[in-house]
Amino acid sequence: xxxxxxxxxxxxxxxxxxxxxxxxxxxxxxxxxxxxxxxxxxxxxxxxxxxxxxxxxxxxxxxxxxxxxxxxxxxxxxxxxxxxxxxxxxxxxxxxxxxxxxxxxxxxxxxxxxxxxxxxxxxxxxxxxxxxxxxxxxxxxxxxxxxxxxxxxxxxxxxxxxxxxxxxxxxxxxxxxxxxxxxxxxxxxxxxxxxxxxxxxxxxxxxxxxxxxxxxxxxxxxxxxxxxxxxxxxxxxxxxxxxxxxxxxxxxxxxxxxxxxxxxxxxxxxxxxxxxxxxxxxxxxxxxxxxxxxxxxxxxxxxxxxxxxxxxxxxxxxxxxxxxxxxxxx
Amino acid sequence: xxxxxxxxxxxxxxxxxxxxxxxxxxxxxxxxxxxxxxxxxxxxxxxxxxxxxxxxxxxxxxxxxxxxxxxxxxxxxxxxxxxxxxxxxxxxxxxxxxxxxxxxxxxxxxxxxxxxxxxxxxxxxxxxxxxxxxxxxxxxxxxxxxxxxxxxxxxxxxxxxxxxxxxxxxxxxxxxxxxxxxxxxxxxxxxxxxxxxxxxxxxxxxxxxxxxxxxxxxxxxxxxxxxxxxxxxxxxxxxxxxxxxxxxxxxxxxxxxxxxxxxxxxxxxxxxxxxxxxxxxxxxxxxxxxxxxxxxxxxxxxxxxxxxxxxxxxxxxxxxxxxxxxxxxxxxxxxxxxxxxxxxxxxxxxxxxxxxxxxxxxxxxxxxxxxxx
Numbered sequence: 001x002x003x004x005x006x007x008x009x010x011x012x013x014x015x016x017x018x019x020x021x022x023x024x025x026x027x028x029x030x031x032x033x034x035x036x037x038x039x040x041x042x043x044x045x046x047x048x049x050x051x052x053x054x055x056x057x058x059x060x061x062x063x064x065x066x067x068x069x070x071x072x073x074x075x076x077x078x079x080x081x082x083x084x085x086x087x088x089x090x091x092x093x094x095x096x097x098x099x100x101x102x103x104x105x106x107x108x109x110x111x112x113x114x115x116x117x118x119x120x121x122x123x124x125x126x127x128x129x130x131x132x133x134x135x136x137x138x139x140x141x142x143x144x145x146x147x148x149x150x151x152x153x154x155x156x157x158x159x160x161x162x163x164x165x166x167x168x169x170x171x172x173x174x175x176x177x178x179x180x181x182x183x184x185x186x187x188x189x190x191x192x193x194x195x196x197x198x199x200x201x202x203x204x205x206x207x208x209x210x211x212x213x214x215x216x217x218x219x220x221x222x223x224x225x226x227x228x229x230x231x232x233x234x235x236x237x238x239x240x241x242x243x244x245x246x247x248x249x250x251x252x253x254x255x256x257x258x259x260x261x262x263x264x265x266x267x268x269x270x271x272x273x274x275x276x277x278x279x280x281x282x283x284x285x286x287x288x289x290x291x292x293x294x295x296x297x298x299x300x301x302x303x304x305x306x307x308x309x310x311x312x313x314x315x316x317x318x319x320x321x322x323x324x325x326x327x328x329x330x
Numbered sequence: 331x332x333x334x335x336x337x338x339x340x341x342x343x344x345x346x347x348x349x350x351x352x353x354x355x356x357x358x359x360x361x362x363x364x365x366x367x368x369x370x371x372x373x374x375x376x377x378x379x380x381x382x383x384x385x386x387x388x389x390x391x392x393x394x395x396x397x398x399x400x401x402x403x404x405x406x407x408x409x410x411x412x413x414x415x416x417x418x419x420x421x422x423x424x425x426x427x428x429x430x431x432x433x434x435x436x437x438x439x440x441x442x443x444x445x446x447x448x449x450x451x452x453x454x455x456x457x458x459x460x461x462x463x464x465x466x467x468x469x470x471x472x473x474x475x476x477x478x479x480x481x482x483x484x485x486x487x488x489x490x491x492x493x494x495x496x497x498x499x500x501x502x503x504x505x506x507x508x509x510x511x512x513x514x515x516x517x518x519x520x521x522x523x524x525x526x527x528x529x530x531x532x533x534x535x536x537x538x539x540x541x542x543x544x545x546x547x548x549x550x551x552x553x554x555x556x557x558x559x560x561x562x563x564x565x566x567x568x569x570x571x572x573x574x575x576x577x578x579x580x581x582x583x584x585x586x587x588x589x590x591x592x593x594x595x596x597x598x599x600x601x602x603x604x605x606x607x608x609x610x611x612x613x614x615x616x617x618x619x620x621x622x623x624x625x626x627x628x629x630x631x632x633x634x635x636x637x638x639x640x641x642x643x644x645x646x647x648x649x650x651x652x653x654x655x656x657x658x659x660x661x662x663x664x665x666x667x668x669x670x671x672x673x674x675x676x677x678x679x680x681x682x683x684x685x686x687x688x689x690x691x692x693x694x695x696x697x698x699x700x701x702x703x
Contacts, residue, residue, distance in 0.1 A: 062543045084545060092543040096536030100344065102351040107344075114340030115544045169543075 015040045015075060015167050015198040016061060022069035023056055030056045032221040033070075038214065040166070043189060043199045045212030047314065053221040054202050058169055061200075062092060075166055088116075091160035095172035097152045098159075101145035105136055105155055108144055109162060116163035123162075130158040134188070150181025157188070167198045174205060186211055206311040217314055220325065224317050233308045238316045240279075243267060245312070246289065248276040249302040259296045270315055275302075277312060337546025341554025345528065349558055359524055360566060363516040364573060370512055371505045371578045378464035380408035383430040384422040387412060389438040397434065397450070397476065406468040419453065429455045430465050442480065498583070498666045505578040510661035511634040513570050514654045517593070518600045518628055519621075521563035525604025526617040528555060534613060548693070556601050563597045564590075574665075583668030589661065592674060595681035596657040602688035603653075609695040628654035656680050 016038040023031040031053045038044040048054050059065040061072055063083025072079040075089040099108050109130065113123035131137050134154040139147060144155060153173060160168060170189075174182045186208065189199055193213075201212065209215050210229055217225040225232050233239065250256045257276055260269040266289075267279040280289060290300050308316075349356055383401070387394050401407045410428060413419050419431040431453040441448040452469045456462045499506045532538040541551060571589070574580045582589075603624055611617035629635065631645055632654035638646055649655045656677040663669035663677075 064542055087543055087545045090543070092540060094536050094539055096539075098536040098540035100348070100537060101535070103344065103347055107347060111340055111344045112544070114343070115337050115541070115546050117336070117545075 012076070013040050014038070014073070015042070016044075016200065017073040018057075018061065018070070019072070020070035021057065021060055021067055021072060023053075023060060023065060024068045029221055031060065034218065034221070034223050035070075036216050036223060036226055038198060038200060040198050041193055041196050042214045043193050043201060043212045045209045045215040046200060046202045046218065047204075047209055047215060048202075048218035049318075052218050054218060055171065057218070058092075058171060058200070058202070062090060062169065063087060088163070089166055091163070091165035091168040093153075093156050093160040093168065093170050093173055095175045097156040099144040099152060099156055102143060104141050104143055105147070106140045108155060108159055112159040112162050118163060126162050126164070130162060134158050148181075149177040150184070153177055153181065153185060154188075157185070161192075161197075166196070167200065168192075170199060170201045172202055172204065174203065174208065182208075206309065206314075209310045215310070217317060219318060219321050222321075224321050225313065229310050232310065232313045235313070237320055238308055238313045240267070242282045243279050244282060245306040245308050246278050246280055246286065247272075247302075247304055247306040248278060248289070248293070248300055249274065250276070250293075250298055250300050252298060256293065256298045256300075259293065259298055263292050268316065268319065270312075272311070277306060279316075334547055335550040335553060337541075337544065337550035338554040341541075341546065341551055342557055345555055345558045348528070349562070355524075355527075356562070359520050359562060360569065363520055363566060364569060366516060367509065367512060367570060367573060368577075371509055371574075374504060374508065377504060378461050379405055381406055381430055381461055381465060382410050382428045383407040383432060384411045384413055384419055384428040385409055386414065386416065386419045386431070386433040388436040389434050391439040393439040393442050394434045397438075397472075400472050400476065401432065401469070404468050404472060406464060423453055423455050426455075429458070429461055430469075432469075498668075503580075505574075506580045506666060507662075509570075509574045509578055509580055510665045511632070511658045513567065513574070513661050514596070514632065514657040515625070515628055515634060516570060517563060517567055517596065517657075518603075518654055519625060520566050521559055521597055521600035522604045522607065522624060523618075523621050524559045524562060525556060525601050526607040526611065526621055527614055528559065529605065529608035530611050530614050530617045533608070548696075552605070552693075556605075559604075560597055560601060563600065564593070567593050567597075580665065582665045584664035584670065588671055588674075589664045592660045592664075592678045592681075593657070595678050595685055596653065596660075598685035599653040599681050599688065602685045602692055606688055606692040606695065609692050627652050631655070632658050634658055653681055653684055656684075 014037055016036075018034060018036050021031050021034040022029070034053075034057060046054055046057070056065065060067055061074055061079060063079050063086050067080055074086045077085045077089070079086050100111070103111065106127070109127050110123065113126065118126060131140070134157065136151070136155060136158060139151060139155075144152065147155060157168075157170075157173070160170075174185060177185075182205075189201075190211075193199060201208070203209060212229065214228055215225070215232065216223050225235070227235075239245070248256065248260070253271060253274065253276065257269055257271055260266050260276060260278055265281045265284050267281065269276050269278040271277075284292070286303050286305070290303055293300050385398060387398065398409070402409060407430060411422065413422065416433065419433060422428040423431050431451075433451040433453070435449060435451075438448045438450070450469075450473065452465070454462050454465045529538070532541070567590070571582075571586070575582055604621075607617055607620045607624070611620055627648065631638075631641070631649040632652045633649065634654065638649045638655065641649065659677050660674050663674050
């Protein structure tokens with residue numbers, strides 16, 4: 001496919017359009033021909049191991065890092081040509097929450113209001129709206145340092161969206177906060193996305209990835225999966241024709257894993273919590289499999305069919321690409 | 331134009347809030363230097379005075395007592411004890427009670443009366459070279475003076491009469507010499523530390539990263555962050571000068587306004603240095619270490635303690651790259667010698683140039699290592 005150097009501005013319903021992004025640091029290719037599109041109102045989950053290029057892509061899309069090659073459009077603006085304009089329309093929240101601990105909740109909000117040059121009346125109105133939405137009202141005069149993790153994160157989100165951005169980048173927004181706060185944040189994201197705000201979210205939590213309307217998986221600077229969670233679970237690399245997935249419960253899980261990996265016809269096997277997830281060729285049905293394992297003295301307490309989770313998808317794809325990378329290296 | 335400095339107001343206001351909240355930092359940055367100043371101003375006297383001295387007066391007659399009076403009146407010697415034996419004299423010095431032991435022989439008066447040369451033994455503890463040097467000089471001078479007086483009593487005036495006159499610091503007071511230099515060191519300390527910390531703190535919190543993705547412009551960001559510390563630095567300078575003038579009674583011979591004006595490029599250099607440090611340091615601890623690295627050359631190579639003229643060539647070259655060298659020149663020039671802009675403009679210009687170069691390096695480092703890293 002020929003690379004188009006200057007594509008026209010994307011259609012109006014597209015929030016982010018990344019075309020063949022490349023970023024090199026010297027010889028190192030941090031981002032390698034990355035293309036994806038995020039539609040308005042989507043919650044786009046951007047996943048990948050640490051050091052795989054997630055942060056670099058965010059820096060490129062927010063105009064902090066010049067593109068080595070390719071082009072990116074954010075909210076209808078060319079990032080390369082008008083990074084300043086882009087920053088007016090986006091919000092950003094890092095995993096550190098980036099608050100001023102020694103300022104009060106109100107002062108933090110006011111500071112970001114001033115940074116985005118909101119007129120005083122507008123600022124007051126926006127702060128009221130955000131406080132209403134986030135439930136921050138009882139804490140307005142409290143120092144940010146004295147908020148719990150969940151409230152800090154709500155405040156950080158409030159600061160990031162004070163200027164009514166149409167697109168919000170959330171870099172691991174739920175790292176290190178408790179499960180209840182995590183759930184509540186996601187409820188809030190859904191509500192906001194219902195109002196047409198687009199979210200670009202990075203996360204390590206698979207349950208969060210499952211809740212995204214669109215996910216992409218980046219591995220060593222390349223996007224290796226891109227689609228809705230449902231679509232990804234159907235792709236042939238994950239669910240090759242003639243195979244199915246099973247979940248095997250057994251008390252001797254580590255020995256069972258070693259055994260399972262040696263059985264021909266089991267394509268792959270991984271431990272998930274208390275059970276083993278295996279990709280099995282269709283020539284084995286469940287009783288066959290149980291018999292095979294029993295032959296090796298493995299007691300199977302339960303065995304049942306399984307629809308792949310996103311985690312299965314990413315594990316599978318990562319194995320495939322690791323093998324490929326090693327092959328090209330040899 | 332206002333767009334170039336976008337974000338300035340917001341950041342300036344926020345920074346003032348930080349300073350107000352963190353009154354401990356403000357206190358330490360304003361008063362610790364003053365305490366240092368008091369310690370150095372009152373505690374350190376580079377002039378050797380009141381050296382502990384023991385005397386073994388074997389003679390005891392009028393001539394010997396006159397000699398002792400002369401030694402006492404020189405202000406260099408402080409007689410702590412009279413002993414009666416060589417061993418006790420020696421012991422006083424070995425034991426560290428006295429730095430100088432003077433033995434006047436039994437026949438001192440007799441020899442003088444008979445116009446013979448009388449020998450006075452002066453034992454000096456050589457472990458402190460400045461004390462030893464002063465003791466040698468003063469005792470020799472008193473000996474010479476005493477001899478001349480005796481030789482010349484009948485013939486009137488001395489042939490050559492050297493009359494040294496100390497300009498600008500007639501009493502050789504240490505504070506007059508030390509404090510103008512100290513001003514430069516303290517000012518550098520405060521402003522460099524404060525700016526480096528202020529920026530590194532935002533790095534640690536991640537708020538710097540956050541600010542980069544807002545429409546705030548780098549100039550607005552930098553200026554908003556620095557200006558409060560610029561004011562603190564300037565306030566510090568005024569405090570130090572006030573204490574120097576009214577508590578330590580160091581007269582300011584030149585124009586205070588000129589001094590204030592020429593301190594601006596120096597504060598500018600200190601702030602730029604602070605930014606440079608913050609571009610390198612990831613934590614406040616690292617910033618602290620780096621700041622010390624910059625402070626030390628300012629103390630040793632700026633002429634604050636050791637005169638630049640007597641340094642080996644290598645260190646003298648280094649001293650030209652130390653901002654404090656120029657500012658010490660300015661403070662001593664204005665405060666002690668009453669120098670004017672016609673004498674000092676080149677120092678001011680050098681500081682301004684250094685500040686600009688440092689700021690450019692710092693800005694580039696920030697662009698490459700902080701924003702894009």
